[in-house]
Amino acid sequence: MKNNELTTEMVPVQGALAPVAFRRSVRAAKISLRIDPAQGGIVITLPPRASRRAGLALLQTHEAWVAEKLAALPRALPFLPGAMVPVHGIEHVIRPVPAGRGGAWIEGREILVTGEPEFLSRRVADCLRRLARQRLTALAAEKARHAGVTPRCVRVKDTRTRWGSCAPDGTLAFCWRLICAPEFVQDYVVGHEVAHLRHMNHGRQFWALTEQLTAHRIAASAWLGTHGPALLRIG
Template sequence: MSTQITTELVPIQGALAQVAFRRSARARKISLRIDPAQGGVVITLPMRASRRAGLALLQTHEAWVAERLASLPSALPFLPGAAVPVRGVPHEICPVPAGRGGAWIEAQRILVTGQPEFLGRRVADCLKRLARQELTAQAAAKAKLAGLSPKCVRIKDTRTRWGSCAPDGTLAFCWRLICAPDFVQDYVVGHEVAHLRHMNHGRHFWALTDELTPHRTAASAWLERNGPALLRIG
């Protein structure tokens, strides 16, 4: 099913905010949400709904939207000198203009070669590559413990969920999880691996999750507090 997105700046309580109108064939009603990654608003419209109707919903909830936007953590762009967390530990971005090899992690630094205009993409590629390696290995290890086998593991740039399990056994994780502490990654991976056996959140699912990871309570609390900041990285 198709999805069409248009973006514009809309005044919200005296300040301009980025609003994305997402027209989706799946949508049955107009909805809005805050997009922490972009620091804006997403209004989802059914195919026949008008932009005006979306703006009316935004106006109805204008105070709530303004409050949520104001409370978002500051963005953490990939710039020279920025301290980007990797496994929860700050790593300084250090340009190496004359070097070769893209970007890699060394002694709590992210070393980036090449011209300045390539720095952001190369840092993102480095973190995504690390996320793919480590989250795939963690998922394989936990699946083996449970006598399960994922079809494959994918790394995505998701904005509303940290992980997912498709009916065909495909696991997917947000690449920004590599920025979170190890115990948070451990819980999210264990949660999704448990879905390979139980595609629900019933008691058997939670029992298996707790067998696969001891960090459910602590990791859930950490994500509640720090998840929005993770989405502002990059």
């Protein structure tokens, strides 16, 4: 297994099979495990010389904790006809339009999807990613003007551990699933990352600038703490 390469297998955890992804990392000093809420499974990170067997031993040691965390995960929300998917925190129903053309788009509180059923999930995801790119890019540009900074670029990605990030070169990246969260949550996450363009830390000046850029720090942090795991189960 190469560095950062993932191999996945099904492993019994207290009588139920669960997906376990093994990840090799040269930066890992010891074996670790975490729950992946997006996939509803387990990730075991192995240092270069650690064996898969050692990773499974760690899993067995914490089997009760892992089973409890897996059972507490929100229900997955796949993109299927009739599914209710939040956009800006407001539920929209997926409605197929088999004879239509144009992929997928939103009208009122519906996500209309054209084409054959096997393309529906991908087209809904593409639609939401497109909306996320438009919304978060515009929001970042607006807040950057207020802060007197300029991002190198804004990317929308399928991130699993962070809602947003700011790279040293000024690139901002956001999880596309933020488009499913209420607008005040989007506002806070973007404001937080734009503030990092000036302060690459979490010191007093950083938080002072963040609070100039967004008024939703406390409410949005609380919302993500409660609803973030469910957000990662969408799609």
